[in-house]
Amino acid sequence: MGLQFSVERLEPDTFKVAAIEGGVNVSWLYVIDVLLHYSSAKVKVGGVAGVYTPREYRGRGFSAATLRYAVEWMKGQGYPLTALFGIHEYYHKFGYATFMGEHTVTMSLRDSSRVESEDLDWEISDDSGYFKEEIAGIYETTNALWIGARVRDPSTWPGFRKGVSWEHPAKPLVLKSSGRVVAYAAFERWPSPEELLVAEVGAKGHSVELYRSLLKVLYKLALEERKSHIKVHAPPDHPFTRLAKVYGCTVESFYPWSGGGMARVTRLRELLEAIRPELELRSRDLEGCVTIRTGGEEVTLRCRRGDVDIEEGGSSTNIVELDPGEAAQLVLGYSDFVRMQSRSKAQGSLKILSTLFPSGEPYVWQPDRW
Numbered sequence: 001m002g003l004q005f006s007v008e009r010l011e012p013d014t015f016k017v018a019a020i021e022g023g024v025n026v027s028w029l030y031v032i033d034v035l036l037h038y039s040s041a042k043v044k045v046g047g048v049a050g051v052y053t054p055r056e057y058r059g060r061g062f063s064a065a066t067l068r069y070a071v072e073w074m075k076g077q078g079y080p081l082t083a084l085f086g087i088h089e090y091y092h093k094f095g096y097a098t099f100m101g102e103h104t105v106t107m108s109l110r111d112s113s114r115v116e117s118e119d120l121d122w123e124i125s126d127d128s129g130y131f132k133e134e135i136a137g138i139y140e141t142t143n144a145l146w147i148g149a150r151v152r153d154p155s156t157w158p159g160f161r162k163g164v165s166w167e168h169p170a171k172p173l174v175l176k177s178s179g180r181v182v183a184y185a186a187f188e189r190w191p192s193p194e195e196l197l198v199a200e201v202g203a204k205g206h207s208v209e210l211y212r213s214l215l216k217v218l219y220k221l222a223l224e225e226r227k228s229h230i231k232v233h234a235p236p237d238h239p240f241t242r243l244a245k246v247y248g249c250t251v252e253s254f255y256p257w258s259g260g261g262m263a264r265v266t267r268l269r270e271l272l273e274a275i276r277p278e279l280e281l282r283s284r285d286l287e288g289c290v291t292i293r294t295g296g297e298e299v300t301l302r303c304r305r306g307d308v309d310i311e312e313g314g315s316s317t318n319i320v321e322l323d324p325g326e327a328a329q330l331v332l333g334y335s336d337f338v339r340m341q342s343r344s345k346a347q348g349s350l351k352i353l354s355t356l357f358p359s360g361e362p363y364v365w366q367p368d369r370w
Contacts, residue, residue, distance in 0.1 A: 003062070004019070005017065005020065005069045013033035019062050019065055027057060029051040031073075033045075035150070036149065041274060041278045048084035051086075071094060071266065078270060083262065083328075084096065087259060088256055095295070097258070098257065098261065102260055103236050103254075106230070107249045108248070112216075112218065114248075115219060119216075122174065122175045123174055124221075129159030130159070131181050133154045135172065136157040139152050139202050140152055142203070146362075146363065147363075148261075148332065149364065160199070160367045164197060164366050170186035170199050172185075182204045186200040195227055196221060198230070198233065235361045237360075265325075269299050287303060290316060293319065293320070293321040295327070299312060301356065317348045319348060322344055333361075336358065338354060
């Protein structure tokens, strides 16, 4: 009878995609509705998670078949983009490409002891949802323009369901001023003995003074717990990272060729329509057109100083052909077209792409990964 597939809705935002042989589930994965910030816009993403094949069914191509089926299913369901956090050198076979790096900021106790700041009230809780509405509120105001940051609705966000590891939720630290939460950190619950490990930081208005107060608290906690250093997961252009550089730190970034946060375009036109508000802002001083081909689609962007037309097909002398992973890297700003040009099929003048899709540091905070 051959391999068959099923899709089961487990929750309003979660689906189980399974491969079935002889009435038995031989491989499966989950597709989660994820909403990501894209500067002034938002993008619905099919988040692939929990890819698994029981040991007795491995080596027979069931996982690959399930993932291919899931990608086609997501196309049919209207997801413009799909993303996952995967093992190295596997998911590129299915059109996915790395869209973000992994970044850490490490400070010795000696360096962090130099921090001088206002002493604020602070609390740590074992409850991963401690002050969740206040934390989500700060997060949204400081991450709304960050490409890749997952949207957190303060009214529904459940709190830190994970830290850096997947096994347990993070512990929140909050700093208060006049009784109000103004900064926070998410602690890994069981780090290695020598480090104070932080999965996320945030401060109201990205205030340097508040980040300085937060860093001072991190130093006190590391000293009390006899840690040798503080390690914070944060992108290299984050205000906390810039502050840490003032006192001395090590910033490490890793950009895997295939692995970690990976994405691919599934419906190009719908993706460009979703981010149209941002494209119009970026094209205020731009006139021109470009055609993008990927995954069997051809879409032309026509820019007229803030007005962007998105046409299926269309005609343009400026054409670029990308695979679905490269298209995701371009749109998300992980790799600008100048760096991609040597491995892409292109004709005409494509400078317009660098304005519409400038390079940056797309990033999903550790507790928001799926």
